[in-house]
Amino acid sequence: MKRSVLYLFLWLGVSTSTLAQRDWPPVYTIKTDTATFSLDTAYFQVLEDLGGTLTFEQAQRSTGFQYAKLYDKYRVAHVYWQRMRLKNDRPHSVRLYLSGVADYFDIYWRDSLNRWQHQRTGYLVSDSQLPVYEGLQEQSRLPLSLASGQETIIYKRTETALWNEPITYLSAYFQTEKGYKDNIVSYFRGQDGWKDFWFAGIAIGILLLAAIYNLTIFYSTKEKVYLYFAICLLFFVLDRNSSYIQATFFGEYPYVFRFVSTFFFITFFVFFVQSIRQFVQPDAQLASLSKAITVTLAITVLMNIFQIISYRYALVPQIEMYLVLEVIIRVVYFLCLILTYRMMKRDVADARYVFIAILQLFFWWSYTLVGTFARIYYQININRYLPPIFEYAETICFAWMIIFFSGALINRYNMTRRQVVQQAIEKEQLEKEREIERSRMIASQNERLEQQVRERTAELQQSLETLRATQDQLVQKEKLASLGELTAGIAHEIQNPLNFVNNFAEVSEELLDELAEERHKAQRDEALEEEILSDLHQNLGKIRHHGRRADAIVKGMLEHSRASTGEKQITDMNALADEYLRLAYHGLRAKDKTFNCQLITHFDPTLSTVTVVTQDIGRVLLNLYNNAFYAVQEKACRDGEQQQAPYQPTVTVQTQNYGDNVVICVRDNGTGIPEAVKRKIFQPFFTTKPTGQGTGLGLSLSYDIITKGHHGELTVESQEGKGTEFTIRLPTQTPPSARA
Secondary structure, eight states: OOOHHHHHHHHHHHHHHHHHHHSSOOOOEEOOOEEEEOGGGGGEEEEESSSSSHHHHHHHSSOBOOOOSOTTOOOOOEEEEEEEEEEEEESSSEEEEEEEESSSSEEEEEEEOOOOOEEOOOOOSSSSSEEEETTEOSEEEEEEEEEETEEEEEEEEEEEEEEEOOOOOOBOOEHHHHHHHHHHIIIIIITHHHHHHHHHHHHHHHHHHHHHHHHHHHEEEEEEEHHHHHHHHHHHHHHHHHHHHHHHHHTTOOOHHHHTTTTTTHHHHHHHHHHHHHHHOOOOHHHHHHHHHHHHHHHHHHHHHHHHHHHHHHOOHHHHHHHHHHHHHHHHHHHHHHHHHHHHHTTTHHHHHHHHHHHHHHHHHHHHHHHHHHHHHHHOGGGSSOOGGGGGGHHHHHHHHHOOOOOOHHHHHHHHHHHHHHHHHHHHHHHHHHHHHHHHHHHHHHHHHHHHHHHHHHHHHHHHHHHHHHHHHHHHHHHHHHHHHHHHHHHHHHHHHHHHHHHHHHHHHHHHHHHHHHHHHOOOOOHHHHOOOOOOHHHHHHHHHHHHHHHHHHHHHHHHHOOOOOOEEEEOOHHHHHHHHHHHHHHHHOOOOTTOOEEEEEEOOOOOEEEEEHHHHHHHHHHHHHHHHHHHHHHHHHHGGGOOOOOOEEEEEEEEEEEEEEEEEEEESSSSSHHHHHHHOOOOOTOOOOOOOOOHHHHHHHHHIIISSSSSHHHHHHETTTEEEEEEEEEESOHHHHHH
16 A cells, blocks of 8 residues: 555656656757857747746746747836756857847856856946957957757846837847857958948038038027027937947946936937928928928937837837837828928929939838838838848938038038128128218218307307306305305304393493482492492403303304415314314204204314315315205104104214324215215215205315325215214325325
């Protein structure tokens, strides 16, 4: 019984092993050293990795491997695994190269010591990570070695980026090392493959030079057709030579470059279509056709972007999307051909050149579209029935188009230049004719103008004399206005001692009456008489004191108010500033009893005496004080009701000693001066006061007195709405130039 059970388990094990062997593809045997061979679909199995997340260990354990076709247009995955078995039937070891055209290409195989080996390459692998064999970086081949008689298992993983099309073609293509080298030698020597690289380099250089040439013309003519065509050429070079450009400049950034390169062709196509439209310049009758080109071109761009997005999410079958995009590209091109043809029928020479340039490429693209449909839906490759020269047909059509279009642009540029030269000649001739006519007219008008000049000169001379007289009157008016202000101040200042004199005189009269009454009494009070006489004596003394005070005020004011002799005198600036401050304030108070202002003085006791024309400096101070009082009075009247706190008009006068200079600052908290006005305040006849209240000469004369008469400085600092500060700076010593 036990022996029967044992036999049963042995039979089941053998059966299971046999079934497991049936799940693997058959072994492919290598029987030659020079072979280049591709495994049939019977020799490998395929595993679809939709999420692209399977590890090698998970792929090994997967039961999803199955036989599949080499090409399946409806595949949607970006990652596929293939497994196969190889055996070396040669009497020596064999080195093989497994080829794979993909963004990422991995190979796993068992070596002669039964260890798993792994290598990776691909177009999106940076140069520093590519495998190197015999000094060459491999982007599409990975080597493996088989010992004599060795059988190995190979897993091939093929992956494309999510923004790239899914994998629709799978293969298992091998080369022996000798076969690989023989192919390279055959390509570069037997088939002159080196010429492809040589001619590609020349083509790149020519196209780049053409792009630079068109850019140069654009900068000189500003015609957009040259800019569009230069961009078109640039992206044509990038699209057709992206692999060379990536290898040369972007070897360490292949992912970014290849993603950007997916937009090279559509960018080339857009700017090429725009070049055609700008070149032929369709008229208004073809506006609907031009609009149709714009709409279909926009649809082409959007579909190209949608195609890249749909690669990731498999929104629609990719082969249908590819065919629709190919069709609409040719529709846009066909519409451009119709537009060019219709402009050519209107005898537009430029349109004829363009039509000849683009016609051949349209025929070729129509043929390739038919061939694409035949290959995809009927598995017919019509290219095999054509001569080998047709391999270069598209390149020839593009070369024809670019060369002929460039020639047309050059011809247009030459014609434009000739037109510009002709226009320049005509313009020059027209200018000469105009110059002759202008000279004749000038000659005829010279005499009349001379007569008018003589008449106007006489009128101007009379006006000048009138202006001078008016100016003298205005200056005299300004002086009289200052004198009026000064006189009002004097009157107010002298009123106080006169009040004292009158009061003491009245008291003295009453005392005399009282004394006379006391003397007529029978019994006289001698003590009272003595007291009255004493009071009379004191009153007379006070009357004399205030009379002298009034006399001093009158003499001092008259001294300052009389016409200036121009002679400089040693002057106490503190006393002068204080005296004119009181005069200006009292003068304003005499005209407006309601005006009140806080006066603050900070006089430097160490201030040096200065040699100045006292009357002129007094006039300057009086003008500055009057302006300050006007500003605070205006603010009090205009803004008093809007102030959150009670507004206190304040004028501050400060003097400072700086050794070689003395400074007098007059500051107020009035309305301030706007920036636009501040630049003009020292100009003659400029005033912001209402008509009749100012001549506009006060600050102008003050500026001349300080700067020209005393070689000092008069400056102003102001902030609108907050106040103004005028600063007088006078040298304590007269400059040599002034003494001379």
